[in-house]
Amino acid sequence: MTGSRFDTAWKHICMKRKATLSESITLNEKLIEEAVQDAAMRIEVKRQQRRDEQLVWLGAFTAIAATVVFAVFLNPTFEIPNVDPISLSDVWYWEVSSW
Amino acid sequence: MPGRNEKIDELVARAISGDAEAWSAVLKEIGPTLEGIVRARAPRELVDDWRHEVLIRVLVNIKRFRSDSPIEHWASQIAVRTCQDLHRHQLRQKRKTPENKYDNQQLEAKKTNDYIADREIVELLLDQLEPEDRDLLIMLDIEQRSVAEIASLLNRSLSWVKVRAHRVRKRLRKWADQRGLN
Numbered sequence: 295m296t297g298s299r300f301d302t303a304w305k306h307i308c309m310k311r312k313a314t315l316s317e318s319i320t321l322n323e324k325l326i327e328e329a330v331q332d333a334a335m336r337i338e339v340k341r342q343q344r345r346d347e348q349l350v351w352l353g354a355f356t357a358i359a360a361t362v363v364f365a366v367f368l369n370p371t372f373e374i375p376n377v378d379p380i381s382l383s384d385v386w387y388w389e390v391s392s393w
Numbered sequence: 394m395p396g397r398n399e400k401i402d403e404l405v406a407r408a409i410s411g412d413a414e415a416w417s418a419v420l421k422e423i424g425p426t427l428e429g430i431v432r433a434r435a436p437r438e439l440v441d442d443w444r445h446e447v448l449i450r451v452l453v454n455i456k457r458f459r460s461d462s463p464i465e466h467w468a469s470q471i472a473v474r475t476c477q478d479l480h481r482h483q484l485r486q487k488r489k490t491p492e493n494k495y496d497n498q499q500l501e502a503k504k505t506n507d508y509i510a511d512r513e514i515v516e517l518l519l520d521q522l523e524p525e526d527r528d529l530l531i532m533l534d535i536e537q538r539s540v541a542e543i544a545s546l547l548n549r550s551l552s553w554v555k556v557r558a559h560r561v562r563k564r565l566r567k568w569a570d571q572r573g574l575n
Contacts (some may be wrong), residue, residue, distance in 0.1 A: 300569035303511035304534070305520070310512075311535045314432055321424035321444075329445060330416045333452035340453075 398463075405464050408455050416452050419464070426465050427451070427472045432479050433531050434476040436483075436520075443479055448470045466545070473546050475526035484524070491575055509573055526561040 401422055407415035427447050435443040451468045458467055519527055525547065532538045532546070544554045569575070 299511050299517060300567075301568055303569075303574065304517040307407040307515055308534050309432060311531075312537075313535070319428045319432075320429060321420065325444070326417050326424070327421045329420065329448035329452065330413055333415065333416070333449045336449060336453055343565070354397045357496040363433070390574050 399463060400564070402460065403456070405458065405460070408452075409458065416455070419455070420448060423451075423465050423468045424448075426470060429536075430469060430472040434528065434536055439483075439565060440477075443476060446479060447475045450475050470546055470548075473528060477528060480524040480527065482521075484521075490566065514572055514574060515565075515569060518565055518572075521568075522565065526557065526564075529554065529558050529561055530565070541550065 401419070401471045403467065404415050404418045404422065410528065411555055428444060431440060451471050451536075454471060488527045522530070528547070529543065532543045538546075540551055540554050543549075544551050547554070549557075
């Protein structure tokens with residue numbers, strides 16, 4: 295395979311890219327400054343997202359805890375009268391006892 | 394007088410605690426290494442964008458840095474991974490657009506003996522490899538890193554690097570053969 299057009303092309307690519315890499319590499323102040331600002335912004339956005347997620351979880355947890363407390367400690371019982379289930383207008387007859 | 398390593402360690406410690414001045418100083422120290430990685434991988438017209446993304450990701454993740462390896466090595470891993478992500482994104486975009494068809498037509502049309510055309514074909518073929526495979530060849534043949542260093546940067550075993558490199562070279566050569574570059 296040695297000496298094929300592919301090998302020659304690959305050698306040229308490697309040489310060309312190595313030359314690019316050996317050029318002096320310095321990052322100027324402006325680039326660094328921009329990166330620092332954008333990174334700070336991205337970190338702030340992430341922090342805000344995390345805070346929002348925490349609030350959602352806290353809300354969900356509070357709702358579940360409130361339901362459990364209500365169900366276990368207040369022990370509500372519902373008596374459903376023997377009404378025709380199809381007649382929706384009878385729904386208001388339902389009684390809620392032991393509130 | 395503290396040595397370079399102590400100075401960097403101190404800067405990194407300050408950067409981890411969120412000192413923005415230390416962030417700039419750390420980037421100045423490790424910047425050239427990261428720039429080299431980006432230049433070897435990014436298309437010429439996208440070097441600025443890729444570099445910017447790499448620098449940001451290094452800073453955003455700096456709190457996760459554990460000093461069991463040098464900061465340059467840790468940042469290089471992030472740079473390599475970021476370039477792979479960006480290349481993957483670029484490949485996806487390319488596959489969606491009809492430009493890719495144009496690339497294929499270009500590849501077919503250039504069956505001449507012109508070495509510049511050959512080089513362009515191989516460059517295009519290289520860009521069509523999966524990001525990790527492309528990185529492997531770049532690190533081995535262009536950056537001339539050792540197998541151990543590559544394995545550590547890619548989080549792979551030594552044998553994986555050797556076997557994979559062999560397969561990727563074979564695949565690239567096969568693609569080139571199919572395009573008449575034999």
